[in-house]
Amino acid sequence: MRKAHRPSAPESLAEHGTAWSAEFAKLRAEDASYRFQWKSYQGQRVNQHLLPHLEAMTAGHCAYCDTYPFGTDSHETIDHFLPKARFPWLAYCWENLYLACTMCQSEKEREFDSQVEPATDSSELIRPDEAGYSFQRYFLFNYESGEIEANPAASERDRERAGQALRCFGLNQGTRAQSRKRIVRNFHRATPDERAGIDDWPYRFLFDGLL
Ligand SMILES: [Zn+2]
DSSP, rough: OOOOOOOOOOOOHHHHHHHHHHHHHHHHHHHOOOOOOEEEEEEEEHHHHHHHHHHHHHTTSOOOTTTOOOOOSOOOOEEEEEEETTGGTTOOOGGGEEEHHHHHHHHHHHHOOSSSSSSSGGGSOOTTTTTTHHHHHHHEOOTTTOEEETTSSHHHHHHHHHHHHHHHHHSSSTTTOOOOOHHEEEHHHHHHHHHHHHSSSHHHHHHHHOO
């Protein structure tokens, strides 16, 4: 997860976000099985309207694992950080929306989106755009295994939050560690010109200190 800076809310949400969220919350309250569907705005689905704004925030990378570019294994999606099923009044809240890959989203869903009260407190989960966030504060990269680990020098609470984020976004699941090791090898072999376009690389949090 790389530090992100959130631009101001796009006009669709600035103008209508509160009303759209309230409408969805009302429909959900009346019928718990009511399914979320993005509203339309200026002839476009709101998610389509939002994508370029969210892409600008992370240069088109997944806000959680920093994968790039999105591909066939992991598509681009918009994640509701606090799940809309349990926080319907945040469905169109700009600060609750992140560009994510489907893998991070499904890992996170498994943890949080159940109707029963989840074991972890989602309000504690680390956000890439929160004040004071940096990769180094919470995590370190194990160059041998390719895994991301909680920073042992961090405070107890920060280490807890790091562990929660690693689990909730599945940051060491599947082939992710191998994929990071491969990218690190490629990065070290790359020419200075190739390295300079940092936004062309995935997992930028691994290279920020090296540039
Ligand atoms: Zn991801």
